[in-house]
Amino acid sequence: MKRRRIALLLFFIAIVLLILVPVIAFTPLGTTLQSSTPFADSPTPTPHPLASPTPIPTAIPILTARGTAPATNATAELLLDTDTGNVLYEKNGEKPLLMASTTKIMTALIAIQTADLEQPIHVHQDAIDRVVVDDGSSAGLEVGDVVPLKEMLYALMLPSGNDAAYAIADELGGGDRDVFVNHMNLFAQRLHLFQTHYSSPDGLTADSNTHYTTAYDLARLSRYAMSIPLFAAIVHTQTYAAHVGGRTLVWTNTNKLLGNYAGATGIKTGHTFGAGYCLVFAATNHQHHLIGVILNSPDETQRNIDAAALLDWGFHLPMLPPQE
Numbered sequence: 001m002k003r004r005r006i007a008l009l010l011f012f013i014a015i016v017l018l019i020l021v022p023v024i025a026f027t028p029l030g031t032t033l034q035s036s037t038p039f040a041d042s043p044t045p046t047p048h049p050l051a052s053p054t055p056i057p058t059a060i061p062i063l064t065a066r067g068t069a070p071a072t073n074a075t076a077e078l079l080l081d082t083d084t085g086n087v088l089y090e091k092n093g094e095k096p097l098l099m100a101s102t103t104k105i106m107t108a109l110i111a112i113q114t115a116d117l118e119q120p121i122h123v124h125q126d127a128i129d130r131v132v133v134d135d136g137s138s139a140g141l142e143v144g145d146v147v148p149l150k151e152m153l154y155a156l157m158l159p160s161g162n163d164a165a166y167a168i169a170d171e172l173g174g175g176d177r178d179v180f181v182n183h184m185n186l187f188a189q190r191l192h193l194f195q196t197h198y199s200s201p202d203g204l205t206a207d208s209n210t211h212y213t214t215a216y217d218l219a220r221l222s223r224y225a226m227s228i229p230l231f232a233a234i235v236h237t238q239t240y241a242a243h244v245g246g247r248t249l250v251w252t253n254t255n256k257l258l259g260n261y262a263g264a265t266g267i268k269t270g271h272t273f274g275a276g277y278c279l280v281f282a283a284t285n286h287q288h289h290l291i292g293v294i295l296n297s298p299d300e301t302q303r304n305i306d307a308a309a310l311l312d313w314g315f316h317l318p319m320l321p322p323q324e
Contacts, residue, residue: 059321063288065089069313072306075276075296078215079314082223082282082289087216088314096195096212097295100270100278101137101160103203103211105218106184107168108153108234109225114183115172117150117230126177127166136162136204140249147244150230154240158251160269165202177201191224193217206274215293222267222280222291235266235282256300257281261308267291277303285315 063081069089076092087093123145131138139161141147147155147167155164166177173180177200184198196217199210213221225231238258240251257264263283270278276296283290292310297303 061319061321062086063088063314063317064320064323066318067313070306070309072294072309073298073302074294074306076215076293077295077306077310078219078293079310080219080223080291080293081314082226082291085223087219088290088317089310090215093216094195094214096208096214098203098206098208098211098272098275099213099218099295100203100272100275101162102213102218102268102270102278102280103198103200104156104160104165105221105225105268105280106187106198107165107201108157108231109221109228110180110183110187111149111153111156111168111172112228112230115149117148119149119171120146121149121152121167121171122146123163123167124170126170127163130162130166130202130204134162134204136202137254138162139164139251141167142245145245147242151240151242151244153230153234154237154242154251155249157234157268158237158240158253160254161251162202162204165200169201188217188221191221193221196221203270203275204272206272208274215295218280218293218295219291222282222293226265226267226282226291232266235268255279255281256304257283257307260304261311271300279303279307281307281311283311283315285311288315290314 062084065088076095076097078090078093079088081088123141123143125143127141128143130136137160139155139159141155141161141163152164152168155161156168169177169180180201181198188196196213197210199205199207203211205211238253242249242251254269255266261283263285265282265284267282268280276298277300278296279294281292290311292307294303294307297306
């Protein structure tokens with residue numbers, strides 16, 4: 001009787017196993033049971049090291065405008081930190097105005113960047129007429145003079161020769177000065193100087209509808225120009241002697257800040273009746289570089305005094321971290 005019970009129990013276990021094995025092997029229920037068992041294989045989680053926190057960058061102190069800039073009588077003025085591109089001070093900085101011979105900054109840039117510096121520049125009658133007939137500033141050139149472009153740039157920028165400006169524009173424009181002026185306007189657009197337009201290579205014009213700029217545009221243009229070593233070297237030169245047609249011409253820089261203001265590095269004066277007295281000026285002090293613009297000042301002496309005062313104010317500004 002006992003054996004019979006054991007035999008029945010074993011037979012029952014066998015029946016149960018016969019039923020469970022297919023369930024476990026071939027049904028979703030079996031898959032669930034297998035995955036829930038503590039003996040199922042599962043990947044061992046890989047420990048990840050704690051990430052180091054990203055360091056917060058330290059803000060580098062920069063010249064920061066504080067206080068009031070010195071008052072001037074100019075229509076527009078601006079002071080730019082050349083190192084950062086930040087405007088430290090401006091008055092009517094976006095007002096379009098005549099620019100007089102500060103125009104020649106762009107004239108020189110086009111010549112430097114598009115032509116062979118050894119290219120001979122021929123002086124024609126129209127260049128001399130620009131000085132004699134239109135009462136333009138002169139580099140002392142004569143009809144028939146042939147001057148290498150590099151030397152002609154000194155004639156353009158130091159004595160502010162309108163004869164040099166016309167000679168360069170004639171030669172590099174293929175005999176058509178308007179072609180050269182068009183290049184000036186195209187380059188202004190390329191530099192995003194959208195409030196600047198030229199109608200001549202020298203700025204001797206009273207037409208403010210076709211020839212104009214702003215203090216802001218002029219400062220940005222000058223910052224770019226001063227990054228070109230040859231340009232920076234030319235406008236920093238106080239006197240230059242050239243041998244032209246068997247004679248020696250000595251060109252003196254019209255920028256009186258050079259030699260009179262410590263650290264002055266350039267760059268260009270300008271004056272017409274309509275534009276008043278204009279000046280783009282640059283200086284370096286204690287590894288700071290500033291560019292300033294004055295447009296339509298009442299006289300040359302006051303213009304230079306105001307430029308020096310703006311530079312003094314700018315160089316004495318505090319060095320502070322940038323404000324968010």
